[in-house]
Amino acid sequence: MEDKLLNVNDLSVGFESDDGMFMAVRDMGFAVRKGETVCIVGESGCGKSVTSLAIMRLLAEPPAHVSGEVLFEGKDLLKLPMDEMRGIRGNQIAMIFQEPMTSLNPVFTCGFQISEALIAHQGMTKAQARERSIELMRMVGIPEPEKRFDAYPHELSGGMRQRVMISMALACEPKLLIDDEPTTALDVTIQAQIMELLRDLKRRLGMALILITHDMGIVAQMAEWVIVMYAGEEVERADVRTIFSNPLHPYTEGLLESIPRLDSDTNKELPVIEGTVPGMYDMPKGCKFAPRCKRCMERCLNEAPPLVTLDDGHAVRCFLASEGREDSDA
Amino acid sequence: MRGLLKYAAKRIAQAIPMLLAVSIIIYALLQAMPGDPLDMYLENPSASPEAIEAIKEAHGLNQPVYIQYLDWLTGILTGDWGVSINSQRQVIDVIGERVVPTLQLTATSFLLALVIALPLGVRSAIKKGETFDNVTTPLTFFGISMPSFWFGLMLQLLFAVTLHWLPSAGRYSLGGPGAGSVLDLLRHLIMPSIVLALIYIASWTRYARSNYLEVLGQDYIRTARAKGLKERVVLYKHALRNALIPMVTVVMLDIPVLFSGAVITETVFAWPGMGSLFFDSLTKQDFPILMGILMVNAVLVILSNLLADIIYAALDPRIKY
Numbered sequence: 271m272e273d274k275l276l277n278v279n280d281l282s283v284g285f286e287s288d289d290g291m292f293m294a295v296r297d298m299g300f301a302v303r304k305g306e307t308v309c310i311v312g313e314s315g316c317g318k319s320v321t322s323l324a325i326m327r328l329l330a331e332p333p334a335h336v337s338g339e340v341l342f343e344g345k346d347l348l349k350l351p352m353d354e355m356r357g358i359r360g361n362q363i364a365m366i367f368q369e370p371m372t373s374l375n376p377v378f379t380c381g382f383q384i385s386e387a388l389i390a391h392q393g394m395t396k397a398q399a400r401e402r403s404i405e406l407m408r409m410v411g412i413p414e415p416e417k418r419f420d421a422y423p424h425e426l427s428g429g430m431r432q433r434v435m436i437s438m439a440l441a442c443e444p445k446l447l448i449d450d451e452p453t454t455a456l457d458v459t460i461q462a463q464i465m466e467l468l469r470d471l472k473r474r475l476g477m478a479l480i481l482i483t484h485d486m487g488i489v490a491q492m493a494e495w496v497i498v499m500y501a502g503e504e505v506e507r508a509d510v511r512t513i514f515s516n517p518l519h520p521y522t523e524g525l526l527e528s529i530p531r532l533d534s535d536t537n538k539e540l541p542v543i544e545g546t547v548p549g550m551y552d553m554p555k556g557c558k559f560a561p562r563c564k565r566c567m568e569r570c571l572n573e574a575p576p577l578v579t580l581d582d583g584h585a586v587r588c589f590l591a592s593e594g595r596e597d598s599d600a
Numbered sequence: 601m602r603g604l605l606k607y608a609a610k611r612i613a614q615a616i617p618m619l620l621a622v623s624i625i626i627y628a629l630l631q632a633m634p635g636d637p638l639d640m641y642l643e644n645p646s647a648s649p650e651a652i653e654a655i656k657e658a659h660g661l662n663q664p665v666y667i668q669y670l671d672w673l674t675g676i677l678t679g680d681w682g683v684s685i686n687s688q689r690q691v692i693d694v695i696g697e698r699v700v701p702t703l704q705l706t707a708t709s710f711l712l713a714l715v716i717a718l719p720l721g722v723r724s725a726i727k728k729g730e731t732f733d734n735v736t737t738p739l740t741f742f743g744i745s746m747p748s749f750w751f752g753l754m755l756q757l758l759f760a761v762t763l764h765w766l767p768s769a770g771r772y773s774l775g776g777p778g779a780g781s782v783l784d785l786l787r788h789l790i791m792p793s794i795v796l797a798l799i800y801i802a803s804w805t806r807y808a809r810s811n812y813l814e815v816l817g818q819d820y821i822r823t824a825r826a827k828g829l830k831e832r833v834v835l836y837k838h839a840l841r842n843a844l845i846p847m848v849t850v851v852m853l854d855i856p857v858l859f860s861g862a863v864i865t866e867t868v869f870a871w872p873g874m875g876s877l878f879f880d881s882l883t884k885q886d887f888p889i890l891m892g893i894l895m896v897n898a899v900l901v902i903l904s905n906l907l908a909d910i911i912y913a914a915l916d917p918r919i920k921y
Contacts, residue, residue, distance in 0.1 A: 326826060328822055328825055328826060352831075356828045356829070356830065357828065358828070359825070359826055359827065359828035360826060360828030360829075364826070364827075365826045367822070367823060367826075369819050372818065372819040372820065373819045373820055373822070373823045374820055374823065375820040375823070375824065375838050375842070376820070376842070376917070376918060377841050377842055377845075377915070377916060378838075378841075379917075383823075386824075386833075387827045387828065387829075390827070390828055390829055390830070422917040422918070424917070424918050435823070438823075438827065
């Protein structure tokens with residue numbers, strides 16, 4: 271228990287709308303150990319980002335309704351007074367967002383925006399914060415950081431802006447860094463650089479990482495634990511080796527099959543998961559994945575499968591896996 | 601800074617052909633008005649046709665329109681704004697003595713509107729859907745839809761006629777204790793400046809609210825919160841600075857409109873400014889005065905545009921000149 275940095279229990283997030291409450295995330299539960307990387311994988315709209323925003327308490331309530339427990343070093347973040355939560359944000363838990371182009375304030379210099387966290391949390395003077403910010407900018411590989419300190423965001427490229435975001439997040443050496451698709455908006459070469467940078471920084475600073483992505487390549491490269499989400503629920507959770515070698519949920523299998531490989535036959539079509547994620551208001555009453563599942567059974571349509579934990583922490587939300595495979599239904 | 605000066609010089613240079621075009625259009629439109637400045641003498645038995653002809657001759661009114669325009673243009677370029685047909689006084693003197701009262705009224709209204717509208721709009725954006733917002737929003741609709749002359753009359757009825765709290769019209773009291781003092785001026789300013797400011801208070805509040813709401817939804821506001829900044833810093837530093845940028849354009853471009861609005865307000869409150877002079881001269885078709893006022897207004901439009909651009913550049917680092 272002591273090595274658990276973050277413990278998320280029964281986290282649910284609903285959004286008020288004119289047509290009633292829409293549940294974006296249902297009963298999430300996972301843990302992050304010190305220095306560990308946990309990847310949350312899933313399609314767009316499956317609740318990955320909402321989960322991370324809920325942990326940081328960055329969702330406006332209302333319309334959002336967050337319930338459950340988010341224990342960070344034993345303290346429930348969801349019950350903390352806002353003042354105390356602010357002391358944790360950007361200080362012990364930091365976050366990097368998907369959109370480097372819009373996530374920096376256009377009217378302040380990059381250096382100022384990095385310094386802010388240092389001045390707010392560590393009581394540094396402006397001059398000290400400037401020095402430390404330049405050091406951080408150098409660490410994340412921004413060339414000529416003394417010059418870039420006074421640059422405005424629009425004067426930098428997307429990759430450089432994301433590096434500014436990263437140095438901002440690392441400013442107070444957080445114990446946990448949440449990355450919400452940090453490279454989605456960047457091109458592939460920059461993506462690789464940023465991922466390499468994150469891995470390197472994580473090793474050097476010993477922080478834990480929650481990495482949200484839909485890219486299985488990044489998962490293989492970065493993760494120790496993997497959580498697969500579908501339509502607001504965890505469908506499978508395991509260490510990274512198990513996910514790749516022994517995926518139990520048909521959705522995870524589908525995700526893995528749809529990765530193009532260097533040695534695959536280029537004349538054959540890349541397998542895809544047929545269909546689309548169910549809409550907010552027409553969620554299937556049984557298994558949420560049933561309409562797209564190749565191994566869907568009668569029972570899946572009427573009954574929602576529970577998340578069942580097998581040996582060594584591997585958990586899966588599928589009748590096939592939890593009650594023995596019945597391949598005849600394929 | 602040098603870039604900015606160069607930009608300003610360029611803009612002023614561009615303004616010259618624009619002012620020329622504006623003067624031609626206004627001159628043509630004024631000439632196209634039915635009637636003529638001397639019409640009122642036609643019914644006057646003591647004005648002989650010869651006398652009227654002599655006045656026409658003196659003011660060049662029997663020349664072709666383009667000659668009259670060229671006369672006016674050469675005059676204004678050499679500092680001669682012409683002579684009022686009605687009072688026979690120099691136009692520049694007549695307008696000159698009206699400038700200060702108008703500036704007093706419009707500047708007071710402008711500041712009043714700004715000081716009320718900005719905090720009101722920002723606050724109602726922050727409190728969106730709460731009581732504060734729910735009270736403010738209908739009030740702004742009231743402010744936008746209330747005709748200013750009617751609002752002015754109602755204020756006069758309540759505060760001057762019924763309650764005797766404030767003077768009903770004019771700029772100074774004609775006599776009695778304190779007549780002509782600054783306090784006297786301020787007491788006279790209260791009602792007209794509120795009437796003139798009303799529509800701007802209302803429309804700028806709405807504009808500030810929607811602008812601020814839009815900024816609050818931006819990604820960088822979430823970033824600022826994720827950094828653990830105090831809500832006060834997020835709202836009044838990160839958000840406000842961004843919300844102010846588009847406000848500048850709207851507010852600055854409303855300055856010339858404020859002067860036109862003063863025409864009605866000054867007339868209702870007998871405020872001796874350019875607005876009431878304009879109204880007066882319009883009914884008497886006193887072309888030289890009208891031309892003078894309209895050209896001053898045109899210069900004002902151009903200057904406030906330029907000022908808006910300069911402030912814009914100061915607030916937004918993405919703008920470079």
